[in-house]
Amino acid sequence: MIYVDNAATTKMSKEVLDSMMPYLTESYGNASSIYSFGQQNRAAIENARETVANLIGAKPSEIFFTGCGSEADNWAIFGAARKNIKKGKHLITSVIEHHAVLHCFQQLEKEGFTVTYIPVDSEGLVNVEDVKNAITPETTLISIMMANNEIGTIQPIKEIAQIAKENNIVFHTDAVQAVGHIPVNVEDLGVNLLSVSAHKFEGPKGVGFLYVKTGTWLSQFMYGGAQERNKRAGTENVAGVVGMATALKIATENLDANMDKCYKLRERFIDGVLSNIKHCRLNGSRTKRLPGNANISFEFIEGESLLLSLDLAGIAASSGSACTSGSLDPSHVLLAIGLPHAIAHGSLRASFSHGNTFEEVDKIVEELIKIVQRLRDMSPLYEDYLKGKK
Amino acid sequence: MYSEKVMDHFSNPRNVGELENANAVGEVGNAKCGDIMKIYMFIEDDIIKDIKFKTFGCGAAVATSSMATELVKGKTINEALELTNKAVVEALDGLPPVKMHCSVLAEEAIRSCLADYYRRQGIDPTPIVGCSCNCEECHAHDHE
The missing domain is CATH 3.90.1150.10 (Aspartate Aminotransferase, domain 1)
Known part of the structure; x- marks a missing residue:
């Protein structure tokens, strides 16, 4: 078979699988448990967090592991819109976002938010001026994808993030197609929120992360446990986050x-x-x-x-x-x-x-x-x- | 996703092409919806002596066109008018639910072609053939 659908998913490397194997077999302890059999997995998770943070220019405390890229998008959009509701109910996105983003905004419209969908030109590019002109005193969130999953267009994220910052608006980018494929540095980009999915860069399926810049207002996503700094409950996918860190390290080195x-x-x-x-x-x-x-x-x-x-x-x-x-x-x-x-x-x-x-x-x-x-x-x-x- | 029969009719469609001596032509669907079926028939003594089709559409659209032409070839007009989308689906060993509209389109393509035959004879086809289909109507039958 000739496989040219790597934007859908990718083949995991042996090196990634090898790094995951201990946590799928012998080292099965719950990272939240107090005994050392659990704590050794806590250490593995925190190592993975530090690795991915370093690779994208973030602090480890700004990395929140999720179950997939879509979850990171959902969390970022619902979390920022709802947390900042007292400031306003106007949101901005583009017409070419992935459905994991678009459908969130459509749901928020049903809940009483107003959404401006920025058009794109014939090459799929968002015009920075259009974003600037769409901003109102009520705007609380702008979400523009870094690279499009269908036509691959790379957006001027740094410029848009700068505009958001000047207007004190939370800026999210869906970087699922970008991370591991083009240089991504959150500090340089100046974004507040950035979504990532591991299986797009030869990591395992069922794991991703959301970068949350320190000081960004974002509500809790999942209730029922203290994991991910009380923001996202659920027993950690140790093998998944370790595999993701290995995959991102390899992708970045190469x-x-x-x-x-x-x-x-x-x-x-x-x-x-x-x-x-x-x-x-x-x-x-x-x-x-x-x-x-x-x-x-x-x-x-x-x-x-x-x-x-x-x-x-x-x-x-x-x-x-x-x-x-x-x-x-x-x-x-x-x-x-x-x-x-x-x-x-x-x-x-x-x-x-x-x-x-x-x-x-x-x-x-x-x-x-x-x-x-x-x-x-x-x-x-x-x-x-x-x-x-x- | 597709049965072996669907894949067979997609890979080796029967009766594909144009018919030089056609005395009836029908076209249904539109490019906007992503399916167009065009049927050519040569009818003599009320019998469909020859039939060809051309289809723009998905695998199911090609396979249902191919199967529908097979099912009416050599049949009388009345027999062809009895062709249902269900018969086409059964002959193909089933279609995924989202593809059922393709079978409806195939049935309508046959009807549309027969309507054209009557029109050319100066006969109003509506009482005989029923609806002359368009895309919206066809898709209203979706998932039946």
Whole structure:
């Protein structure tokens, strides 16, 4: 199998698994217990906290472990909106956020909050001026993702965080696609809250963390225990947080080399597709994008058919078509950058990792040429296009 | 997610293409919803002598088009009018719930094509064929 869906999830390395194994087997004590069999796991958790804190420029006391990236997003948004409700009920986000963010804001609207959704340009970029203009005296939270999961666009987070700071507004960024893939330093970015998920950077599934800058007003997320400084109850996932720390350490040590490799794979793929297949377009920015992300729309065909055909050829990729989500609307991100529905339905996302090879890229392009032609040959839209041209 | 039969009809669709001598053509769905089915028929002596289709859509849309054309090929118009989306689904060994609308679209594509046949004969198809479908109506049948 050729796996190019690394934005969905990644393969955990042996080194990560090895670091987790003691806590999945012999060292099973509860970290909250008083005896040393429990306390040794407490030490492992705090070591992991210190490791990830150092890797993103935070203090250990600012790292709160969660069950996943979506949980970190939910906590950040509900926690900041509700804690600061006396100051105001206006919130700002963008139209291209992940659903783990968007659906929180939609729920808060039902609870009486007002939300401004900042549009994006044709490359998926948020305009900093638009954020500035949306601020009211009632605004308490701004949440803009660091890098988009579908089209890979990297947002000007530092600039937006600066504006939030000047206006005394809490700023959250969903950095699930960014951490471990591009340099992320919370001190440099100036954010209050930042969400992370381990399985996106070759760590285990079911663990993530929320960075909470000291002094940020945020309500408690889970009740029923003193874990995570009384903010997030629940017996700690020791193996998970240890694996996450190991994975982030490895990803950070190899960041430059991995970014370079992913960038070269992606560019070879994009050039290969655009030069060999007619009527397709690259979605997102060619430069301000995640190194491993490619998102291409093929006219006259539908994305799920494309994915099924690729799967039959042994290639695992992703799409923004409606049929992959169970709804009738294609990706909100592709619609937000101005794609017509028909073209948004025919999109393909290939997300590369440093483990992919150039031979794999060439093989995917070769298969795509055949698949796209086969699907177009059975498409009434393509037939209409060819007849219109005659 | 899909049955083997669905994957078979997706990978090797039957009756795909255009029909040069078609005397009935029907098209349902729209690009906005992500499904378009176009059916061509050659009808003689009330019998569907030949049938072809073209589909823009997901795997289920391609497979239901293929199966629907197989089920009515060689049949009389009246027999074809009795084709239901359920029959298409059963012949494919089932579809995931979110894909049921594709089978409805396939049934409507056959009806739309037969309606066109009557229209070309100067006969109002509505009493015979029923609704001439559009996307919204089809999707109102979702999950049935």
